[in-house]
Amino acid sequence: MPPLIELKEATKSFGRGSARSTVLRDVNLTVNEGDFVSIIGYSGTGKSTLISLLAGLLKADGGEVNMEGKPIRGASPERGIVFQNYSLLPWLTVEENIRLAVDQLFPAMSGDERAAHVRKYIEMVKLGHAGHKYPKELSGGMRQRVSVARALAMQPRVLLLDEPLSALDALTRATLQDEISDIWQKNRTTVIWVTNDPDEAILLADRVIPLLPGRNGATLGDEIPVHIERPRDRRQLALLPEFKKLRHDIVHSLSAAKRNAETTGTTTRKLVVPDILPEDLSVKRAFGPRPAVRRRSQLHKEEIKIPVS
Amino acid sequence: MTERAPALELFKLNKTYPTPKGPAVIVKDFSINLKRGEFVTLIGHSGCGKSTVLSMVAGLTSITDGGIILDGRETNEPGPDRGIVFQSPCLLPWMTAFENVMVGVNQVYYTAPKAERQELAEYYLTVVGLGDAMHKYPAELSQGMRQRVGIARAFALQPKMLLLDEPFGMLDSLTKIELQQVLLEVWRRNQLTTLMVTHDVDEAIYLSDRVIMMTNGPEATLGEILEIDFPRPRQREMVINDPLFHAYREHLVSYLTERAHLRNEPRTFNKHNLLTFEGDPRAAEADSHHAAA
Numbered sequence: 001m002p003p004l005i006e007l008k009e010a011t012k013s014f015g016r017g018s019a020r021s022t023v024l025r026d027v028n029l030t031v032n033e034g035d036f037v038s039i040i041g042y043s044g045t046g047k048s049t050l051i052s053l054l055a056g057l058l059k060a061d062g063g064e065v066n067m068e069g070k071p072i073r074g075a076s077p078e079r080g081i082v083f084q085n086y087s088l089l090p091w092l093t094v095e096e097n098i099r100l101a102v103d104q105l106f107p108a109m110s111g112d113e114r115a116a117h118v119r120k121y122i123e124m125v126k127l128g129h130a131g132h133k134y135p136k137e138l139s140g141g142m143r144q145r146v147s148v149a150r151a152l153a154m155q156p157r158v159l160l161l162d163e164p165l166s167a168l169d170a171l172t173r174a175t176l177q178d179e180i181s182d183i184w185q186k187n188r189t190t191v192i193w194v195t196n197d198p199d200e201a202i203l204l205a206d207r208v209i210p211l212l213p214g215r216n217g218a219t220l221g222d223e224i225p226v227h228i229e230r231p232r233d234r235r236q237l238a239l240l241p242e243f244k245k246l247r248h249d250i251v252h253s254l255s256a257a258k259r260n261a262e263t264t265g266t267t268t269r270k271l272v273v274p275d276i277l278p279e280d281l282s283v284k285r286a287f288g289p290r291p292a293v294r295r296r297s298q299l300h301k302e303e304i305k306i307p308v309s
Numbered sequence: 310m311t312e313r314a315p316a317l318e319l320f321k322l323n324k325t326y327p328t329p330k331g332p333a334v335i336v337k338d339f340s341i342n343l344k345r346g347e348f349v350t351l352i353g354h355s356g357c358g359k360s361t362v363l364s365m366v367a368g369l370t371s372i373t374d375g376g377i378i379l380d381g382r383e384t385n386e387p388g389p390d391r392g393i394v395f396q397s398p399c400l401l402p403w404m405t406a407f408e409n410v411m412v413g414v415n416q417v418y419y420t421a422p423k424a425e426r427q428e429l430a431e432y433y434l435t436v437v438g439l440g441d442a443m444h445k446y447p448a449e450l451s452q453g454m455r456q457r458v459g460i461a462r463a464f465a466l467q468p469k470m471l472l473l474d475e476p477f478g479m480l481d482s483l484t485k486i487e488l489q490q491v492l493l494e495v496w497r498r499n500q501l502t503t504l505m506v507t508h509d510v511d512e513a514i515y516l517s518d519r520v521i522m523m524t525n526g527p528e529a530t531l532g533e534i535l536e537i538d539f540p541r542p543r544q545r546e547m548v549i550n551d552p553l554f555h556a557y558r559e560h561l562v563s564y565l566t567e568r569a570h571l572r573n574e575p576r577t578f579n580k581h582n583l584l585t586f587e588g589d590p591r592a593a594e595a596d597s598h599h600a601a602a
Contacts, residue, residue: 043481044451166481169355170509171565196481235559244550254483271432274425278417278467281389293420 002069004190005031005054005158010063011217012049023049025217026063029209031158031192036184037223038193038201040250041211042258045218047194050211051162054192055081067157077105080156084163086143088135088150094122095131098150105154121153124183141172148180158190166196174234177203185230198250202226202243203234208250212257221253314381315342316502317366317470323374324361335361337528338375341521343470346500350513352561353523353532354569359506360474362523366504367393367472380469389417392468392501394476398459400447406458407443410434410465417466433461436495453484457491464495471496473505477512489515490545497542510561515548520561525569532571533564536579556583 007029013022023046031037041047052058053065056072056079065072067079088097098118106114122131125145135143144164151159164180165173181204184191195201201208210221228242237243275296285291324336336358343349351359364370366377368387377384379391400409410430418426434443437457447455456476463471476492477485489512496503507513513520514537522532537557539548548554560583578584 040483042483171562196483198482200482235555238555238558239552248546251483251486255487271435272428273432274421274428276418276421276425276429278389279420281417291420293418293422 002066003030004033004035004068005029005192006064006066006069007053008064008066010053010060010065012046012053012058012060013217022217024053025214025219027220029220031190033190034188036191036193036204036206038195038205038208039211039220040195040198040201040208040254041218042213042254043196045211045213047196047211048162051081051160051192051194054158055079055160077101077154078157080151080154080159082144082147082151082159082161082164084166086135086140086147088143088146090135093132093134094127094138094146097135097146098122098153101150101154118153121149124152125149126179139172140168141176144168144176145179148183152183152187152189156189158192161191161193163194163196165200173200178234180204181231198247199238201250202228202246203232203237208246210250210253210257212254213261214257215261221257224249315378316345316347316380317343317504318378319362319366319375320378321375322362322365322372322377324358324365324370325373334528335526336365337530339523339530340375341531343502343504345502347519348496348503348505348517349519349521350505350507350517351521351523352507352510352513352565353529354525354565355508357523357526357569358529359523363472363474363504363506367391389413389466390469391472392463392466392470393472393474394456394459394463396475396478397452398455398462400455400458402447405444405446406434406439406450406454406461407431409447409458410462413462413466430461430465433465433495434458436464436498437461437491451484453480453488456480456488460488460492460495464499464501467499468501470502470504473503473507475507476505477509478507485512486545492516493543510558510565511549513561514554514557515543515545520557522561522564522569524572530572531575532569532573533575534577535560536577538580553580556580560584 007027010024010027011022012024013020015021027050039047039050049058053060054072056075089100092100095118098121099114102114102118106117109117122128125148127142127145127149130138130142135146138146148164165176168176177200193201193204205226207223207225209223211218212221224246226246228237228240277294277296279294319339319341322336322339323334325332325334339362341349351362353359361370365372368384368391372385400406401412404412407430410433411426414426414430418429431443434440437460439454439457439461442450442454447458450458460476477488480488493516505513505516517537520535520537522535523529524532535557538553539551560578563584
C-alpha cells in the first residue's frame with residue numbers, strides 16, 4: 001500500500017529568468033497513516049511553501065507530490081490546514097465558522113446532526129462557553145483553538161499545521177501544545193506540524209525533520225526519531241538526557257546548514273576600536289572652535305587630576 | 310560619586326493615565342536599583358505595565374510620580390545616554406545598515422574625526438556579525454539581521470545603560486537563539502547596565518543576573534526578585550542543560566501562573582530558597598543520581 005503522503009524529489013521555484021530562485025530542492029518525505037511528523041526550520045527557508053505543496057495550494061515544478069499514490073491536484077478537505085494567522089471569517093461566530101465547513105462537507109447529515117458535530121469539536125478545544133462569540137472578541141489562543149476545531153471537524157485524513165502557535169505568547173503556547181497533544185492521542189489523525197521551536201517539535205512529534213537551508217534552495221535533512229514515551233510531560237521532558245541530545249542535534253544541524261548556505265569561507269579582519277567617547281548632548285554647545293575629542297585615555301587623565309586639585 | 314552608587318535607581322515610580330472614569334493607575338510605587346554592569350529583566354503578563362516602566366526609564370513616557378536616577382543624575386527626558394533596542398529595529402529604509410548606525414554616531418561623537426566615527430560603526434556592526442552585510446539596505450536584510458543592526462546601533466553610542474524592549478519577540482525560535490548569543494557576545498565586551506523586558510521565561514534566565522517579576526496590572530508593582538547564579542560568559546547549552554535552570558524556570562512559571570495576582574511584600578529568591586525545590590537543586594540532582602546508581 002502506498003504511503004499516505006509522499007514527496008519524491010519535489011522542487012519548487014519562484015520568479016522568471018535571472019530572477020528565478022529555487023525555494024525547495026529535491027525534497028523527499030514519507031508520512032504514513034497515524035504519524036505525527038514535525039518539520040522544523042528557520043523562517044524564510046520555505047516551510048510555508050512546503051505546506052502549500054502538501055495542501056495542493058501550490059504545484060511543484062519537478063518531482064512528485066502524492067497522496068496514497070495519486071498526485072495531489074488542488075486543495076481538498078482530506079487535508080485540513082491550520083494557519084498561523086487563524087484565517088477565521090470575522091463576520092461569523094465561532095459556531096458559524098465551523099458550521100460553514102461542516103455544511104459543505106457533510107450534506108448527508110441532518111441539521112441537528114451537523115449542529116451536534118460542530119458542538120463536539122468546539123467542546124474538544126474547550127470553547128464550549130464561547131460558541132456565540134465573534135473572532136474579534138477572542139484572544140489569539142482562543143482563535144487558534146477555533147481554527148484547530150474547524151480543521152478537525154472536517155475529519156481530514158491528514159492535518160497540516162503551519163506554525164500554528166508562533167503568534168502566541170509562551171504561556172498560551174504551552175497550554176495549547178498540551179491540549180493539542182491530548183486531542184491527538186485520542187483520535188490519532190495523521191499530523192504534519194511545521195514549527196520553528198525545537199522544544200515544541202520534540203514535545204509533540206514522533207519524528208522531527210529539519211528543513212535545511214542551502215545555497216540553491218532548502219531541502220529536508222535526515223529525520224530525527226523521538227523515542228520518548230507518551231504522554232510526555234513538559235516538565236520532566238526538559239530534564240531527560242535524551243531530550244537534551246535531540247535538541248542539540250536539531251539546533252546544530254540547522255545552524256550548520258545555515259552557516260554553509262550563507263558563507264563562502266571565513267576571512268579574518270583586523271578591527272580597530274577607536275577610543276572616542278560619547279559627548280554629553282544635554283550640555284549646550286558654545287560657539288567657537290570645535291571642542292577637543294573626548295578619548296578614553298584622556299578621561300583617564302582627568303580622573304587622576306581631580307584628587308590632586 | 311562612588312562606584313557603589315547604583316547605576317540606575319528607580320524610586321517609587323508611578324504612572325497614571327486620566328480617564329473619564331477617574332485616573333487609571335498603571336504602575337504603582339515601583340522601586341529597584343541596578344548595580345553597575347548588571348543585567349536585569351522585567352517579566353510579567355502582557356499588559357502588566359513592564360513596558361511602561363522601560364519606556365519611563367527611556368524618557369519616552371512621562372512619570373506621574375517618583376524619580377529615575379541614572380548615574381547620579383535625575384533624568385526625565387530621552388537621550389543618547391540610554392541605548393534602546395525595540396521589538397522591531399525601526400531602521401531608516403533609505404539608508405544602509407552602516408548609515409543607520411552612523412546617524413546616532415555622528416550626533417554623539419561630533420568632536421571625533423570622521424574616520425574614527427566610521428571605524429566605530431564598522432566595529433560594532435562586525436561584532437554583531439554583519440561584517441559583510443553592513444552596506445546593504447534594510448529591505449535586503451532578514452528580520453534577524455535587521456535586529457542585529459538595532460543592537461549594533463545601541464551599543465555604538467556607548468550609552469550609560471541599555472534598554473531592551475522584547476528585543477527578540479518578533480523572531481522565530483531558532484533565530485532568537487542565534488541573536489541571544491550575539492547580544493551576550495557584544496555585552497561581554499562592553500558590560501553595560503541593562504534593563505530588559507520580556508515575557509519569555511527561558512530568555513530571562515539565560516541572559517540576566519536578576520529577574521524582577523511584576524504583579525498583574527492595573528497598579529502593577531514589584532512582585533518577587535529572582536537572582537540567577539550562572540557564571541559568565543554563559544554558554545547556552547551549559548545553561549539550559551543545568552538542573553538549576555529548570556528550577557529557576559519552574560519558579561518563574563509558577564509565579565506567572567499562580568502568584569502574579571498576589572500583592573505581598575517583595576521577596577528575593579535565589580538558588581537556595583527557590584519555592585519549587587527544597588535546598589540546593591544541584592544537591593537534589595546529585596542525590597537522585599546516587600539513588601539511581
